[in-house]
Amino acid sequence: xxxxxxxxxxxxxxxxxxxxxxxxxxxxxxxxxxxxxxxxxxxxxxxxxxxxxxxxxxxxxxxxxxxxxxxxxxxxxxxxxxxxxxxxxxxxxxxxxxxxxxxxxxxxxxxxxxxxxxxxxxxxxxxxxxxxxxxxxxxxxxxxxxxxxxxxxxx
Numbered sequence: 001x002x003x004x005x006x007x008x009x010x011x012x013x014x015x016x017x018x019x020x021x022x023x024x025x026x027x028x029x030x031x032x033x034x035x036x037x038x039x040x041x042x043x044x045x046x047x048x049x050x051x052x053x054x055x056x057x058x059x060x061x062x063x064x065x066x067x068x069x070x071x072x073x074x075x076x077x078x079x080x081x082x083x084x085x086x087x088x089x090x091x092x093x094x095x096x097x098x099x100x101x102x103x104x105x106x107x108x109x110x111x112x113x114x115x116x117x118x119x120x121x122x123x124x125x126x127x128x129x130x131x132x133x134x135x136x137x138x139x140x141x142x143x144x145x146x147x148x149x150x151x152x153x154x155x
Contacts, residue, residue: 047116048091057085057143058151062118064092066148067141078104079144084123087141092116098127106131113141122147 048065050056055069067087077084096112103110109128114121123142129135 050091054152056151057148059092059115059118059120059122060147060149061120062115063149063151064115064117065151066090066092066115066122066143073140077142079123079142081144082146084142084144085148086137087143090141090143093122093141095125105134108134108137113143115147120147 050065050068056065057067057069058065067090071088071090072085073088074086075083077086090113092115093113094116096114098109098111100107100109107130108126109130110124111127112121112124123144125141126137126139129137
């Protein structure tokens, strides 16, 4: 209401017609019914929160937590858009359907992963490796560097 401070109580609803403008005609008769209340729920930023005492990686687009630094296996991977990291486990990601792809290290069954919050494709999950030397990747996740940022506790 015009001229009201943060601690000033609001006037009764019938009196609102003449408060904001000296030229407004006073309201005569009952007010129309108030619109139905709309329930506004704040969207959840992300589903899982990683511990604040650890260094972590987050989505570069929406800051949803993705992985703890302790789950990092290797920094020497190549994604489709540049360097990528291999992680043991991740959070707040969704998985697409698995498909076979020939990667730099041979044939693998992989599923694209995306941020559950902003839906950006982040990398992929290794579902199956067909060469015995690549079996260690099964169940692990690749996240490309251009889709994540370092968060909390980095110097």
